[in-house]
Amino acid sequence: MHGAPMLSRYSPYLLWALLALPAVGILNDVVSSDDARILHSLLHPTGEFAARFMIIAMMATPLMYLFKGWRGPRWLVKNRRYFGVAAFGYAALHTAFYLGSEPWADVVADFTKLEIWSGWLAFAIFIPLAATSMDSAVRKMGTAWKSLQRWTYGAAVLTLIHWASLHDWRSPWAAIIHFAPLALLTLYRLWFVYLRPRAVVPA
Numbered sequence: 001m002h003g004a005p006m007l008s009r010y011s012p013y014l015l016w017a018l019l020a021l022p023a024v025g026i027l028n029d030v031v032s033s034d035d036a037r038i039l040h041s042l043l044h045p046t047g048e049f050a051a052r053f054m055i056i057a058m059m060a061t062p063l064m065y066l067f068k069g070w071r072g073p074r075w076l077v078k079n080r081r082y083f084g085v086a087a088f089g090y091a092a093l094h095t096a097f098y099l100g101s102e103p104w105a106d107v108v109a110d111f112t113k114l115e116i117w118s119g120w121l122a123f124a125i126f127i128p129l130a131a132t133s134m135d136s137a138v139r140k141m142g143t144a145w146k147s148l149q150r151w152t153y154g155a156a157v158l159t160l161i162h163w164a165s166l167h168d169w170r171s172p173w174a175a176i177i178h179f180a181p182l183a184l185l186t187l188y189r190l191w192f193v194y195l196r197p198r199a200v201v202p203a
Helices: 003-032 043-066 071-101 104-110 114-131 135-141 143-149 151-164 173-195
Strands: none
Touching: 003 043, 003 071, 043 071, 043 151, 043 173, 071 114, 114 143, 114 151, 135 143, 143 151, 151 173
């Protein structure tokens, strides 16, 4: 009788533990590796996890429109902030590893490159989104919180550009494959909200 309420009570902690598992493995590699370029080699995993968790968080609402009545999308909408904060955490690791693996002169010079400044701009957008993810901030900001959250779409576009344009656009397919479901679901959401035919109510 008490199992379900107890599971519901501790489910956020279980979700946090699940989202943190890749970070545990990544940080273990940092501590245990003898490779002088270990931080550089972990740039891609941290960046990919940041993008994946952001995509999952953004897919929540259109999935709810698409699969009305299903528990999975409703659960995802309820918990999407966890995925959003996790995305920021992995983006922060990604940024820290980049700064720790490159000479400062190269970091400064890289600002002129599309694949670099797009990533920095995406991360800059992530910061206020993550900082206002707590319930207290949501209540205090009111409707302004939703307006701020719409900047997530800008961060998503910049993240796609950042990922796809690496290595002079020679291998953009991983980024495109990751973002394609989100793009399709976002188009479906726009159609559902603004363009779908409405039933005519008889006078």
